[in-house]
Amino acid sequence: MQKHNIWLLLDSSKSGGIESHVQQLSEGLTSHGEQVEVVFMTDYGHHPLRDRLDTLGIRHTSLDGTFSTLYKTIKQQQPMVVHTHGYKAGILGRFAARLNRIACISTYHAGEIATGKLGFYDWLDRFTACLSNKNFAVSPQIATRLPGQVALFDNFVNTDHLSDATGEQIAFVGRVSEEKGPDYFKALASLLPNLDFHLYGEGPQLPELQKQCPKNLILHGQQDDMSLVWSNIGLLVLPSRFEGLPMAALEAMARGIPVLAFNVGALNKLIDHGFNGWLIEPGNMDLLTKQVSAWSTFSEQHKQCLQSACKSTIKKQFSSCVAIPKLIADYQQVVK
Template identity: 40%
Template sequence: MANKALKLFMVIDSRSVGGIETHVINLATGLAKRNHHVSIVLLNYHTKHPIIRTLSSFKVPVIALDGRPWDLINAIKDQQPDLIHTHGYKANIIGRFAAARTKTPCISTFHNGDMGSGKLRLYTALDIWSSKYSTNIAVSDEIADRLKGQCAATLPNFIPSQQVTAAPKGRQIAFVGRLDEVKNPALFCQLAELFLGDEFHVYGDGVLRSALEKNAPPNLYFHGTVDDMQRRWHEIDLLVMPSLNEGLPLAALEAMANRVPVIATKVGDLPKLIQHNRNGFLFDGTLSALQSMLQQWLEINSTTQNLVRDKAVDTITTHYSEDAVIPKILAIYHTALSTNLLGENTYAIQ
């Protein structure tokens, strides 16, 4: 069974491309290169979704549904995948229900380090409660701990091997991510005010953008959401991630693969990724500590900077590339399939 080409559904609920979608794209294309048959299932069809255009060049089909659980059940009955792999709380919940009704093995990946608030927190709790009906992967140890024994493996986010590059470096100090409270872009803006002789660039959009732009110093530039971030890394000297909460952000992996060191807060699995003063830098979340770390980076000589860059690339190649992670995901798939064939699955949703 280990050599069998698998037929797989990757199930997501999505309107745009963010961290989860990028992970799904990387996983789907990596599996397709290994001769597995992968379809992306959008629970709700949103016209002109960028994931459709992105995947068309890799010949990965996209199945667009109307948001009802029965649509997914019918798609599974029609296409008969060997298993489904769900990503994100809504896809996880609906996917487990559909998998149980069709007796299809279900793998769920838990991505979000933030539990959220209000209705989102309720959905997150339901996602965790229903995790007993799937085989689960967490992208960080902190997320795995929430599953209370229902986690088969902690596997990090990863990037395509061809994205590991030795691109020349620019001079930008960058923030890449959503402009909302949990990502803490306000701290990045405060940092820019302390280094008016350097260029600071924000790649991303969100609810805080207008307020941040209104009070931005003259050396701070906002680019909004960009679809070609891979082409921007060569312009960036350093990535700053002042997040209040994280799992394992793909932006950090992409930066390091492109020889861009990261200064990050000690949250989620960032301390596992970043070896302080070796392949990047960690700080305690305060502006003074962040200022000190940036000043340290700007003052060290180019030889030492290149050693940090080279170590960053080595870290990604060894532990966070598709060649390092996808074989482990495939092993989980085959274990789930073997368990299902033996009749040992735990699905019991009526």
């Protein structure tokens, strides 16, 4: 396949699931010989993703957040494909690509149903989906909310050079906001005072957690580089109210960390209950508490079996070596 100048377009001020996805995407495409540039709609100052891209030797640039600059830059550089991620990048990127007659693909990541101002952007993002040459959704639930034909495209991780986690922390990793269920994680800590719980992330609910935090819940805040943290974690708890296919779950399982989650979004594609993790009825704190308590008593042999099952699932179904060739074929199709 001819090398393409592929733009990965996003609007981002901090690290999160979309940023992890874009990093994995840029790394995977580059390893397959594609010419990739990560384009930030706006420069919000220091960004951990830019640091990681520099380390990987992947090109990136930042614009000024305006449609006119985006349009002019696309017109000047003439990328073969613009692949958008997130509300603002999707809405403006599709218009700018269409006006410049450049192929555009959009990936829809958000599993929650937004309200207020964000709800308007969510509606506009979905309404303008028709401007893309192709749209991806990371879960069936997200796909049902989009007009027209939508292809499912699983999140994925690069499994090369990953070390197995050896820690025992019970952890929450993600945005500290209602849809991710940090209040459930706090309640879990209160119900199991003899165990320590670790929360990595920041968001609008963090100040409330700080005010009413159980002694056994340690708030670590936002981590610029989670690769330095995963080795300390033994169990990832995802008590989300809404999800797509969360990168945190993939990143954890790729390192052998089992995931205990509410059964929402596309997590049932990833987690085989009792084999490589556990899926619990959403909101069922009794079952959630019992499973965490049970995990804390597992033998080392039992935990090693779980670890092997997690890594095997990712390598066979959710690794970049599986996902990237399919995506390159989609790029090839829309370019034609």
